[in-house]
Amino acid sequence: MKFVDWLKQKLNTFVSPQSRIHGNRRGRRHDYHQRKRWHSPESNISEDPQLADTDNEPTKPYYTEPGDESTDDQVIVPSEAKEVPKIESQVTFFYVDEDNREIKEPDILMGNAGDRLSLQFPSFDKYYLVSIEDFSTYFEDEDQEVTLRYGLKNGLPVIVYFVDIDTGKILHHVRILSDKLGKPYDIHAENIEGYRVINNTGQTYGYFDDQTHGVIFYYRRNEWKTVQPVEYYIRLKANHNVFDEPNGQPLKTGLPANVITKVFARIDLTDKQSWLNIGGFEWIENSNLEPSDPPTNHVIPPITKTSRNPVMLFGTIDFVVGQPIDVFDEPYGTAVGALEDGSRVSIKARIVDDQGLIWYELADQSVIFSEYVRIDE
Structure with a gap:
């Protein structure tokens, strides 16, 4: 028996007992794979005092994920691989006129830095886009301000005529005035030698708007x-x-x-x-x-002899804007109607009197002096 006991004692010196640290690792392995744990270099690896003695070197932080088929060699993931949160910023769009007056409330867009901007610029009836200041197509890290500057559109013109009221003759070149919408205008008659102003039509003062305005000053000879x-x-x-x-x-x-x-x-x-x-x-x-009294017979011959030549022409009445011109039953005859300036006419005959003056006979047999018709080219 002593020999047997001695032999057992000798054999035990070659069999290493199970290390407590390995035993603890295996004992905790099921729990390790079921939970994600954050290991900080500033904390102990384990609360087990036996484990604290196994390694005195500083430990880097690492992540462990549930389900890993890990052995004793763990996969270490650096903390820098964690996704960085996006930065949220805003862009404010201001809409102003050329005098820095606001013409619309600002628009504010929110987004993440690096995302592309998407905005349809508004349009305005009275304004057109002049410039864009500090514009960017992407959200930046910091808030941005974009200024859209608009200019006023031009209003439709005011056209001014200077006419001899007795003859219909244009006495001065036509004036055409234009300016920005809402701007005021104030028109005065021209001084024309040998004539005086006796009347006018149209509004001589007002504001430029979306309509064309006509003003006519009528003159009469001084004598x-x-x-x-x-x-x-x-x-x-x-x-x-x-x-x-x-x-x-x-x-x-x-x-x-x-x-x-x-x-x-x-x-x-x-x-x-x-x-x-x-x-x-x-x-x-x-x-x-x-x-x-009016004549009762036709004993008196015509005052003026004429010659009539059939033609086929087309033209436009060219008198004074907004004013009608009389048409007659014959040259130097009785007025039988009137045509507005700009009216289209068809001409079927050309009449020349013995004084060399030309008249046009229209499709309805009325007659008009040729000076008031612009023939199509």
Whole structure:
């Protein structure tokens, strides 16, 4: 027995007993794989005092995940691999005019740094985009401010005409005024030598807006004291020269004594002269004549001879904007209607009188002086 005991004692010296640290690791392995644990270098590896003595070197932090088929050699994941949180920032869009006045409440967009911006810029009826300040297409780390600067659009123009009220003649080049929407305008008549202003139509002051405005200043010659439209007949007591205007140039054909003719207007001048309009551009002095009843027969020959040539033309009435022009039943005849400026007309005949003046016969048989029609090219 002593020999046997001695032999057992000898054999035990070659069999290493199970280490407590390995025993503890195996005993805790099931729990290790079921929980994610954060190991800090500042804390002990284990609360087991036996484990604390096994390794005195500092331990780096690492993650362990449930389900790993780990052995004694653990997989170490650096803490730097953890996902970094995104930075949230905002972009504010300001909408101002050229004087830095706000024309719309700001828009604010929120997003993460690095994300792309998505915004549709607004449009305005009265403004157009001039510039964009501090614009970026991505959210940045810090909040941003973007300024969109807008300019006022131009309003539609104000067109100004200067017209001889008695002849329809344009006395001065047409003025066209324009400016920004809402800006004021104030129009004054031009000083034209030999004429005075007697009237005007249209608003001479106001604001530029989305409509075209027309202003007409009417002038009369300084020596024309009064101009009266009239309608009566006269009989000439003596031969009369016919003029293209009061104190104007004499026409080729005059009127003999005893002719009865109709008067359409009377002009009294500052030098006491008086002139009568007998149709179109024909004027006679108001002397050597007397009132008369309308003629009852056709014994009196036509005052002016004409020649008529058929044509096929098209044109546009070119008189004064917003003003109608009379049409007649024949050259120097009776007014039978009126056409607005800009009206389209078709011409079926060209009439030339013996004074060289040209008239157009329209499709409805009315007649108009050629100076007031612009023929299509």
